[in-house]
Amino acid sequence: KQEVTQIPAALSVPEGENLVLNCSFTDSAIYNLQWFRQDPGKGLTSLLLIQSSQREQTSGRLNASLDKSSGRSTLYIAASQPGDSATYLCVLNAGGTSYGKLTFGQGTILTVHP
Amino acid sequence: NAGVTQTPKFRVLKTGQSMTLLCAQDMNHEYMYWYRQDPGMGLRLIHYSVGEGTTAKGEVPDGYNVSRLKKQNFLLGLESAAPSQTSVYFCASRYSWDTTSHTGELFFGEGSRLTVL
Numbered sequence: 001k002q003e004v005t006q007i008p009a010a011l012s013v014p015e016g017e018n019l020v021l022n023c024s025f026t027d028s029a030i031y032n033l034q035w036f037r038q039d040p041g042k043g044l045t046s047l048l049l050i051q052s053s054q055r056e057q058t059s060g061r062l063n064a065s066l067d068k069s070s071g072r073s074t075l076y077i078a079a080s081q082p083g084d085s086a087t088y089l090c091v092l093n094a095g096g097t098s099y100g101k102l103t104f105g106q107g108t109i110l111t112v113h114p
Numbered sequence: 115n116a117g118v119t120q121t122p123k124f125r126v127l128k129t130g131q132s133m134t135l136l137c138a139q140d141m142n143h144e145y146m147y148w149y150r151q152d153p154g155m156g157l158r159l160i161h162y163s164v165g166e167g168t169t170a171k172g173e174v175p176d177g178y179n180v181s182r183l184k185k186q187n188f189l190l191g192l193e194s195a196a197p198s199q200t201s202v203y204f205c206a207s208r209y210s211w212d213t214t215s216h217t218g219e220l221f222f223g224e225g226s227r228l229t230v231l
Contacts, residue, residue, distance in 0.1 A: 032218055043204065043224035049217055089157075091220060102147070102220070104157045 002027040004092055006105035013080055013112055021075040021108045023090035028068040031093045035064050035075050037086040038107070044089065048075070080112045116140050120205050120223035127195045127230045135190040135226050137205030143221075144210040146188040147172075148180065150201040151225075157204065163188055164210065195230045202227050 003026045013019055023033070032051045036044040048057045048064040050073065056065040063076040077084055087107045094101040118139045127133055137146065148160040159172030161180040169180045177199060179191045188207075192199060205223040 034220055036222075044206075044222040046219060046221065049219045051217070093218065093220070102159075106156050 002030075002092060002094060002101070002103045004090060004103050004105040006088075006090060006108050008108060009106070010109040011111070013110075015080060015082060015112055015114050017080050017112075018076070018078050019080055019110075021077070021088050021110070023073040023075070023105050025071045025073075025092055025103070027094070028071055029094065030068065033064075033066055033073050034091045034093070035062075035073075036089045036091065038089060039086045047088075077110075080110075082112050082114055084112050085110055118205055118207055118221050118223040120203070120226045122226060123224065124227050125229070127192075127228065129196060129230060131195050132191070132193050133195065133228075134192075135203055135205075135228075137188040137190070137207075137223060138186055139188075139205075139207040139221070140186060141207065141209075141221065142185070143207035144185075145208050146182065147206045148178075148188065148190045149204045149206065150174065151204060152201050160190065160203075192228075195228075197230045200228060200230045 005024045007022045030052055034049045035047040038044050048059055050057050050064055050066045061078040066073045087109050089107045090105045092103045121136045144165050147162045149157040151157050158174050160174055160178050161172050163169045163182040166185040169182055181189045203226045206220055208220045
């Protein structure tokens, strides 16, 4: 059974810092991995999607990497801003002939203070 | 392109009442999912569908029913609401396979907040 762990559970940093959020998984047979952010009382917004054949994806100040051999993905946020404050979730898609089982991490609550 | 739309966004029910949540997607996705999100519990899968006319149970299906009569719509029903079903419900959808034109990206609706008194 796939297990996904996100570390840390919560993180508080001053504005301007570069930071790394971690997502670890136990089964390397994944199809893709997706990072989301969720603002309080809101839905999930997709940030980056990494296919199993890819090593990283970048969008603006965000960079996500994937290392299947070590069972790890990281989300790097450069020059953090108060508007980055949210919960960040990683979601693994097992693919295959089933419904593409999705496994969610518990999330990292990020607070960026001015 | 509206993406994934959930209606209603808010609803208050009394115990025993019934209601239906509608999820509509305009991206021609095969897979659709219903999740509930509770404080400290993360997202839990209620039911899912891999195509029109097919549905299956997820982790927490009790007390819910679903239907997918049209490819673009996935309905979640509560036949007799209970306070334990107070939650935020999210619908999601994606293509079944990654192709050169589709990435398999998962899209979520904005959520439906349900309170059962």
